[in-house]
Amino acid sequence: LSQDYNLSLSGGNGKIRYMVSGNVLDQEAVTINAKYGRYGLRVNLDSDIRKWLTLSAKVNASMTHSRNGAPNWFHILNFSPTMELRNPETGIYNNDPYNIGSGSNPYGVMTENYSDSYSYNLNSSLNLQFKIAKGLIFSVQGGVDYAHSPSYSFTSSKVAPGAVSGMSNSSNLHRYWQNTNNLSYNGTFSGHTLSATAVWEMSGTYDSSLSASGSNLSNESVGYWNIGNAAVRSESNSYSSSSLVSGIVRLGYDYGKRYFITASFRADGSSKFHDGHKWGMFPSAAVAWDIANESFMQDQHVVEQLKLRASYGVTGNEGISAYSTLGMLSAATYGWGTTTGYTGYWGNAFSTPDLTWEKTTQYDVGLDMTVAGVSITLDWFKKKTEDLLFQKQVPSYNGGGTFWVNQGKLDNTGVEFSLSAFPVKGSVIWETGFNAAYIENKVADLAGNDFILTANYSDLGGAMQIMKPGYPLGSFYVYQWKGFDDKGANLYLRKDGSLTTSPTSDDLVIKGHATPKWTLGWNNTLTWRRWTLNVFINAALDYDRLNISRFTTASMSGVSRFITLSDAYFHGWDHVQDKSQALYPSVTNTDNKSFANSNFWLEDASFVKLKNISLSYDIPRRVLKFAGLRLSVSAQDLFTFSGYSGMDPEVYSSYDGLDYGAYPVPRTYTFSVRFRF
Secondary structure: OEEEEEEEEEEEOOOEEEEEEEEEEEEEOOOOOOEEEEEEEEEEEEEEEEOOEEEEEEEEEEEEEEEOOOOOHHHHHHOOOOOOOEOOOOOOEOOOOOOEOOOOOHHHHHHHOEEEEEEEEEEEEEEEEEEEEOOEEEEEEEEEEEEEEEEEEEEOOOOOOOOOOEEEEEEEEEEEEEEEEEEEEEEEEOOEEEEEEEEEEEEEEEEEEEEEEEEEEOOOOOOOOOHHHEEEEEEEEEEEEEEEEEEEEEEEEEEOOOEEEEEEEEEEEEOOOOOOOOEEEEEEEEEEEEHHHOHHHOOOOOEEEEEEEEEEEEEEEOOOOOOOOOOEEEEEEEOOOOOOOEEEEEEEEOOOOOOOOEEEEEEEEEEEEEEOOEEEEEEEEEEEEEOOEEEEEOOHHHOOOEEEEEOOEEEEEEEEEEEEEEEEOOOEEEEEEEEEEEEEEEEEEOOOOOOEEEEEEHHHOEEEEEEOOOOOOOEEEEEOEEEEOOOOOEEEEOOOOOEEOOOOHHHOEEEEEOOOOEEEEEEEEEEEOOEEEEEEEEEEEOOEEEEHHHHHHHOOEOOEOOOOOHHHHHOEOOOOOOHHHOOEOOOOOOOOOOOOOEOOOEEEOOEEEEEEEEEEEEEOHHHHOOOEEEEEEEEEEEEEEEOOOOOOOOOOOOOOOEEOOOOOOOOEEEEEEEEEO
């Protein structure tokens, strides 16, 4: 259940304009004892102080509160529903005696444990615009972001036999400031239009954190509030800061609104890199020809717009943590055969003074066209990322640790298409918009590595994905399942082409990819008198999910000691009479082996969703006298059409493409009332 309240007030006169709005959101989750709240206030003020001076100020303050987080869906799906919930004498929740080999009772976790996370945010900016001369404007903007995020958690000893109680408190503080100085000129001379912009920008980021945790509480009644109750305690704090300086120049020219040329150059300096490597240089250029404005197009009335575009640009990425290029030491303790721990330090992150900016070069060719009221946009692009910020591992036999390098390459190529039109105009108005994007990505180089294994789950058998030159990011690394033997054991394809029930790591192959090649969206709005109907459909096609949730509920493997998926039981080898109809292996055959990283669990996750449908009715002010009124009802994620067997093909867990108890997008229904005074 969600309640969302919004109130806004705007007004002004010829010189001063203002807007004040407030928002309150109260949302209960689909799981028990979880909720989310948000409270916000926004103020915008624009004032023409003088003919040559304009002031704009914006303040946005908000507070959020999250009570408990997402539950452990792996435990929820696998815990036996028929077990006795808790010990009637001690009140302690029982472990699962039949299925889950480890882990606390999920219902006990949701009822006995609790956490509260808060976020207090303030974003403000002030802009002064000076009109120096005709077409010449200078603006100065300053902005400040402040965020304080305290969080508290408590774990009870009642969630499982032998569980240890605990608590934690943490506080994170984020501060950011920015100053932008912009000088721009726009002038037109006999059909020639010239624009020029120069920008100088500075910003700084400061982050600090403080945390304390304790376990084995002497008293659970005060929850997370008294760390003095903990027999074992630990504390930590941290601080980091970074700054960025940027200079930008841009020139634009067009002749007769037909021929357009734009060129720009950007230089960014980051404190994260060493001297001599702090600055990155990023040029860009674009040209366009608006054919529809040519004289030979003036006598026709079918083509309203016809513009060809081409562009080239380089962008940079400094996405590493502050101090990452410095040689960092980590503390370690060792007893040397005694009960006393002696502290020492080792280099786990090595200095990389030559590290610099990652660069992405993009080429784009596009077409904008409007024919008979139908607007079409078509773009082809190619992105090449080089000097990838890549963290390499030092072999354990060489001491271990990591260091950063500028190596590795990624390639992305794609086509984007959009269409908008009014197919029906009259008493009924139908507005439609469709967009589609096709994107292919692949790894071109991995800093000299032949491949890198990722998505490593030690409890499931190892790596689930692989990065390898020539293959897309998010490629899966799996065994090839080839049916069952005559005793119901899984058969897998070996490297030499033979079949086996016991494959080795040499038999793993690359299959599938986690990123959709096609993404589609179709938006429709129908208006009749005071009624408005909106329908939005989106889709993602040609991508895969490794359904680990299905593996854990259908395989007696690891901590999952029994089957909880009904389909795996009723269509299993041991249950069906006609073995050719079996969809799952035998659970009584001790030679059977099931692997999470098998294409048996790799599913096509393509989907089409009715993402939103809404119906509204407007009552004008002249009817109610005091205000205009809009009544609306809507539904989100109403229908999903997909062959994927998991709860939601659109979501994934910690790694892209892995459904390991991923929280589904809920179906929601909304009724709203809006007054306009």
